[in-house]
Amino acid sequence: MALKSPAAAAEALIPQFKLERLLNQDQAGRRIVLLGTIASKPAILLAERAAFATDTAHLSSFTSSLANIKNLGANDIYNWFLASSTSTSDSASQPPDLKLNLIYPCGEQHIKKYSQQGLRMVTETPEIYHNYVKPFMQRKREEGRLNWVFNIIEGRTEQEDVIYRERGEEGFLLLPDLNWDRKTMTSLHLLGIVERRDIWSVRDLQKKHITWVKHMREKLLDASVKLYPDIEKDQLKLYVHYQPTYYHFHIHIVHVALEAGGTQATGKALGLENIIGQLEMLQAKPTEAGYEAGMADVSLTYHLGEASELWTDVFQPLKEGHGGEMK
Structure with missing residues (x-):
């Protein structure tokens, strides 16, 4: 009888693995660590999803190979789904292994945002904010890119997903972020959106807002742990983006175990x-009667993609000594 090659002997071990328990789950659920036995001896098995094939042949057939596509929600041009990556005869019994986001129809700004590109670190002084970035924000808001946010605030879409809501001038609501699969607790990602429209970003927060922001923080934490009782308050972290993807103030609430990618x-x-x-x-400032200090008075350092308009229209010209060109 021929002896098995080392590779064949190793491959024969996997089918013999008998599960005892799950040790860990990370990378937003894409990797699991299992404890078990093989031939009565303890063994640990780490399983991680392979990278997507990126050759044209595979990518061309990607969507046609999906099965059990289930829509989780839709708002304006944004749609999100769960799906299975295999369309075999028994795929109906398999849990979904893909989370899909669809932007349709998308615009040039979406293509730039999601394209691979170099990054640059920039420092936005109060002067740059007032002279260049705030007018940029104003222009983007006037282009109608906040329709999907206003749909939620005004009760036209996603109301079944709203976890908590306070109405009024200082009102806000809490709902799942569209990037969360809504089942993996260690990758929990919620979104707190304010109702008021005069706070576009963290730059608009002032000292007079401290009590409101603290109240909102506590209510967001309370509502999160009430809905998901397996999570405690000190297992959640709250943050905001700057620059944000869209200019309407919102707060991200995530599980501390969620691995910090570029967005964190x-x-x-x-x-x-x-x-x-x-x-x-x-x-x-003592010389300015009635002046209210705020985040517009500090310098903020952050990164930008080289394809972003803030880089090409503002910070790159400033770096080159030409001044920002608001196109």
């Missing part, structure tokens, strides 16, 4: 508690 990294995310602390330390 330094240069993109600002901890809400740190923002509150910074607001508390700011002092009004």
